[in-house]
Amino acid sequence: MTEVAAEPITEKLAELNLALSPEIHYRLGTVFSRTDSMSLEQAISQKYPLVKACEPVLLKALFEREQVLFVCLGELRFQKTIVVLTNLRMLLFSTDRKQVPWQPYWAIYYSQISELQPVFMEQYKILLKDGSKLKFNYFPWQDRQNFQPIYSEAAKKIEEEGLDPPVSQSRENLCSNCFATLPKETYECEACGATFWMPFDLAIRSFIWLPIGIFAMRRTRVAIREVLIYLFLLFFVVFWQAKGNTMFAIFTFVLTNASCGDWMYKQAKRGLLLKEIPLEKQAVN
C-alpha cells in the first residue's frame, strides 16, 4: 500500500471537480491509498463513487470526530456489503448493485475482532470475539492489501488506549434510522422509536405472498421484480392444475411460498429491517 499525503489528493480532487463532504473527517491518504502500479488519478477515480455514495449514511452514523480511514465493496455471504474502517470501529452497510448503502447496518469495535484470515483467492474471513465470523466470498485483492495495514494500525491504537466498549454481540446492529446501537434481539430503537421486523413476522407475510415481505423491507423496485417472478411461477401452478395434476400444483405452490418465507426469515435474522419510523423522527430512509 502507498499512502499518499493529503495535499496532493485534495488538489487532484479539485482538479477532477470532485467534492467530498466537509462534515466528514477523512484520512485521505488511506481512503485513496493505491498500489505502486496505480496513478493517484486512477486511485481516486476508482474509489470516489463508492465513498461519495456512503456519505449520506456516514453523516448519520459517525460519532463526533470519528475519522474515516478506508472504504471498499465486497460480498459478505454473497450479499454486496460496503466495509468502512474508521479510527474507532468497522462499519458494514448492505448495498445494492448501484452501490447505494442500504439496511441492514452493523458496527464492530476493533476490540471485538480477534483475527483477520485471508482465504483462498478473493475470499476473506474475519473472526470475532463472540465466536461468530464474517465470511467474505469476495473481498477485492487490491483492497485486501490496503485493508490489512490500515486495520492493524487503527486496532493497535485502540488497544493501546484500552478502549473496549461493552457490547451485546461482536457485530452490533445499528438502527437504520438514527444509527444508534441496538442490543441483540431488540426490535425497537430506544433513541428514535423506530421499529424493526421480527424474523418470524416477516417470514409469515412472505409465506402468504413473497412481495408483501419485500415491500415491507421498503425495496419497492425489488418487490416489483419479485411480483413478476412470482406471477410466472403461479402460471405454472395454474398450468399443472389445469392439466389435472392438482397435487403437483399444490406442492409447487407450497414449496415456492415456503422458500420465500425461509429466505425472508434469514434476511430479517441477518440484521435490522425497518418496519416503522415515528413521523417526526424520520431521518435517512
Ligand SMILES: [Zn+2]
Ligand atoms: Zn433509531
